[in-house]
Amino acid sequence: MDTTTTDDFTPAERARGRALRRAQLPWALGGRLTGLALTLVLGLTPAGAGLVSAVGGWFGGSRTAEVLAGAAALVVLGQAAQLPFGAGARTVRARYGLVTQGWAGWALDAVRGLALALVLVLPLALGLFALTAWSPQRWWVSGAGAAAVLVGALSFLHPLVVEPVFNRFTPMPEGPLRTALLALAQRDGVGIRDVLVADASRRTTALNAYVSGLGATRRIVAYDTLLSTAEPREVELVVAHELGHVKHRDVLTGTVLGAAGAAVAVVVLGLLGTWRPLLEAAGAADAADPRALPLLAAIGALLGALSGPAQCAASRRIEARADRHALELTSDAEQFIAMQRRLALANVSDVDPPRVLELLFATHPSATRRIAAARAWRAEGTSADGTPGGPAGESTDGPTDRSTDEPTDGPTGGPAGIPPKPVV
The missing domain is CATH 3.30.2010.10 (Metalloproteases ("zincins"), catalytic domain)
Structure with missing residues (x-):
């Protein structure tokens, strides 16, 4: 039986949705591609290693300074590169009456998002390079387990820590x-x-x-x-x-799968991050070298992009x-x-x-x-x-008494705080 119909939306309503999608698409794709391209350029060329050495030198040049300053630089540059595309998409959405926030509020949210990213990324980078210093060749064994635990912890803390940053x-x-x-x-x-x-x-x-x-x-x-x-x-x-x-x-399952995926990603990072041709291209001595940070970020970004359609x-x-x-x-x-x-x-x-x-x-x-x-x-x-x-x-006159004693585990997906959650 064909249950589709064209009567649910008028031609004008359909055209309006298509027009918004077409107007937003270049900004959305441009932002994604620009962010990925920047990450790959920094990770697969000596440019990233030079950046880490330079910003680390501003804070004394120690290994810890290079890790923290290099990670912060990658986060700031990545968000800065995508900021014009976010502004363009916001301008488009404003024309369609979907934006009620002024530019000052939008800028404040961008700063909050950057601060949140730094709070999350800097300890991760420090922990990562503590592991690589302990074992440059086998760090990913312990790293995989740590990544899985971290995904579970973030899933639990998200509504308590992240959501209040962006909404009351x-x-x-x-x-x-x-x-x-x-x-x-x-x-x-x-x-x-x-x-x-x-x-x-x-x-x-x-x-x-x-x-x-x-x-x-x-x-x-x-x-x-x-x-x-x-x-x-x-x-x-x-x-x-x-x-x-x-x-x-769903989110319990998603968290478990996400934890497993994070563990696998760390294993892939560990294997590729010790591959000599990649290290030489990135200008890093080994995985324990802070100059390898852009390379690891590039591999992670590429894995994320490739897995996107399946997700x-x-x-x-x-x-x-x-x-x-x-x-x-x-x-x-x-x-x-x-x-x-x-x-x-x-x-x-x-x-x-x-x-x-x-x-x-x-x-x-x-x-x-x-x-x-x-x-x-x-x-x-x-x-x-x-x-x-x-x-x-069953009747369609309203909710029926369908009480169940089935156990329920895990939250459902809520807004990530930084990007908006798609509508239900």
Whole structure:
């Protein structure tokens, strides 16, 4: 059965989303490519080694000075190179009414992002070169385990440390919506500590909500833009989607896979970082030489870029599964479709992007695919007399009592703080 339709969005709405995507794409791709190119040039030529020696000399020239100053220089140069592209993309989004923040606020966020990056990167660089000094040839054995542990720790600390740097959170006032969201989580068997409102409106008009935290830190977070724009039932559908991530342990699984991926990446770094032709090209003596820092950064950046499409494909499957969970939890395909339409229009999304861009960069299915999937789900549960329902003929009159004692582990994905989280 063909469950797609062209009636969900008017030609003008589709054209507006396409126009924004086309206007943003050069800035987005330009920023990515410029950052990667700069990292590769510094890492695969003596330029990076010269940079590390020069900035280290400003602080005394010791090995520790070269590591810390060199790492800081790489972070600052990388963010500076991408700053004009971020400004260009912001200008485009402002033309489409998606930006509410002034340039001063944007600049302050850039400074906060730089400070956060330095706080994270400098101790990592110091620890890395402590390991390489201990064993220039086998440092990656211990490094792989340390990287895995670090990924898990950052996943737990993210909502407590990173999110507050970029947003202010206030408890949602007592009322019908807060009660409904907590009841939804309880019906889903998900323990929630609190329901918070993020002050997203000081930056954007985009709509979003998420569930973040691990165990005792888990909370529902809704953008104030969503609460002021969407119907309460649509907010419930957004949160039901996010609860699906918790039920399926998506972020716990993602954290475990991320930890494993970090460990593998460190092993690859260790093997390639001891390859003599690469070290000679980078102007470094061995992996314990601080001048090898740009080389290791370049290898890491290249691994990240190559793995991007696979990560996006996995993310799209996870998001589609969370959509289905929301439908099964609420049995409300019509409101799910209405919610997807509202999100797409408010965020000026390209509702049906070119397939190649979707495969390479999209972390979520397109709006048309999500709506089509909702209609397919509804069709699966249509009763013999033609009355629509959920699977097994569930009613679509509202949330049903689907309490479960299944264990739930791990948070769902929330905003990373520095880049915005794609909408649900």
